[in-house]
Amino acid sequence: MATQLISGVVPQAAPSAVSGAYSRSAVAESEGSAASAYVTLAGRILFSSLFLMAAPMHFTQPEIAFAKAAGVPAASLLVPASGLLALAGALSILLGYRAKIGAWLLVLFLVPVTLAMHNFWAVHDPMMMQIQMAMFLKNVSILGGALLISQFGAGPLSLDARRSSSARR
Numbered sequence: 001m002a003t004q005l006i007s008g009v010v011p012q013a014a015p016s017a018v019s020g021a022y023s024r025s026a027v028a029e030s031e032g033s034a035a036s037a038y039v040t041l042a043g044r045i046l047f048s049s050l051f052l053m054a055a056p057m058h059f060t061q062p063e064i065a066f067a068k069a070a071g072v073p074a075a076s077l078l079v080p081a082s083g084l085l086a087l088a089g090a091l092s093i094l095l096g097y098r099a100k101i102g103a104w105l106l107v108l109f110l111v112p113v114t115l116a117m118h119n120f121w122a123v124h125d126p127m128m129m130q131i132q133m134a135m136f137l138k139n140v141s142i143l144g145g146a147l148l149i150s151q152f153g154a155g156p157l158s159l160d161a162r163r164s165s166s167a168r169r
Contacts, residue, residue, distance in 0.1 A: 040154070044093050044094060047149070048090040049090075051086045051106065055084075058083025058084075070117055071116070072117075082113060085109045089109060095158070095159050096153075096154030096157070099158060100151075103147070103150035110142060114139040118133075
């Protein structure tokens with residue numbers, strides 16, 4: 001069962017070697033594994049969509065000007081570079097190709113962006129402070145998701161899983 005999950009094949013229930021019948025637990029485990037594989041895929045799609053939608057904005061003048069106004073040094077260089085980092089990490093996770101590395105790219109993106117762009121503790125206007133705190137906490141929770149992917153990978157329906165299954169053949 002574990003080999004099937006790693007190989008990228010959604011496991012199917014197999015009859016018992018003793019009776020030749022399908023056990024209820026084997027069928028339930030198989031259905032749970034198949035559902036888990038698709039839920040993991042959906043999670044990767046949803047997680048990466050945020051970065052895929054936001055990354056192109058890092059190449060626009062308003063985004064660079066906003067970062068410059070927030071005090072980001074060399075914003076005309078660092079903002080597009082951060083866009084490339086976010087795009088590479090998001091595509092890696094979306095496709096499930098070297099997803100652990102892609103997740104670390106997003107961690108590398110999120111930490112400085114969160115600290116530099118959403119430093120709510122330095123904002124004096126109470127409404128803007130609340131907005132920046134919400135953005136900060138959003139990024140912290142996304143960072144948690146990226147750290148999970150960096151440890152557990154992309155799941156069974158991914159290019160990583162296909163690559164590892166063909167390497168064992």
